[in-house]
Amino acid sequence: MTTTEQTLTGEHTELLEALDKHRHFLRYTVQGLTDEQAALTPTASQLCLGGLIKHVTRAESGWYDFAVAGPEAHSGQDIEGHIASFRMEPGETLAGLLAAYEEAARRTDELVASGVDLDKSWPLPEAPWFKPGASWSIRRVLMHVIAETAQHAGHADIIRETIDGQKSMG
Template identity: 35%
Template sequence: MAGTYTPVTLPFTVDGEKEDLLTLLADQRGLFKVTLRDVTEEQARQRTTVSELTLGGLVKHLATGEQGTLQELVERDDTAEFDMAAAAHAYDLTDDETFAYWVEEYDRAAAALDDYVAKVDSLDELIPQMTAPWQPKREWWTIRKMLLHKLRETAHHSGHADIIREALDGQSTMAALYEGPDPSEWGIE
């Protein structure tokens, strides 16, 4: 599939809608990873805006989101409830965690989720979603909707990460992606 910002080669053969969704999700993850490029452990924990968000916290949140989506797909538990206490540090690195670990875990979790989705028979399969304060009634989503939600969530937090990174050291994700010519030479007005 053409039209990605990052080089994407899926490690399995799929076609049609599944190929499109997994390629676009991989591309968005790739953009997020460009934002994390060359970030140190100290920088990953640094707040650069008025929010509490950090680059390390965002990668941890996205990694646990990938893990959670895979868990929902595999377990298909129609009694599952979101554990608010377990999410207390969902957006920050604790003292015993490292940025490098969560970057690696993000890659592992994303690959495991993609591999699972590549093998499902249909994106129309209905999967029970856990209840949560923001979703108190049980909902059943298609695998397609779950992937679209994952794409939206990744893009949303990629935007946060880009702002944090620009405030940290001036790096813009798109400029870093296209290292070379001055951004003013891109022909974008």
């Protein structure tokens, strides 16, 4: 039995399973699309499928960095980068965006599977959307990443159905 197998608790496994389920729905939603289809914005929201993959990758990577290094990892966040993360820019491909997402997912999975202390907490960086002086544990960070992934998987499902009628569920 490896150290990882010895330290991995039921909670670690459940968090990874929940995250993997929502990642699957997001990846499933974009299967078989061309780059052009992935860049379409067919709803009033101006969201596109490639942009959602890009955004979730950026979010998961940023929260991974926060979980490992603390609030300094979020110090370079900017609103322009956040807004741009929802767009599929010229030259970006769906395959490239999915590969980056897989890398972000691998890093998160390895962190959780290592048996990381889920109670370890960091103060949140100062931002108008965070309560002043608040801290988040690694557990809270993972719950946020799960919620973000699930929310955007739902957005993706609506966009995909608008493009060609395919649905992830139902």
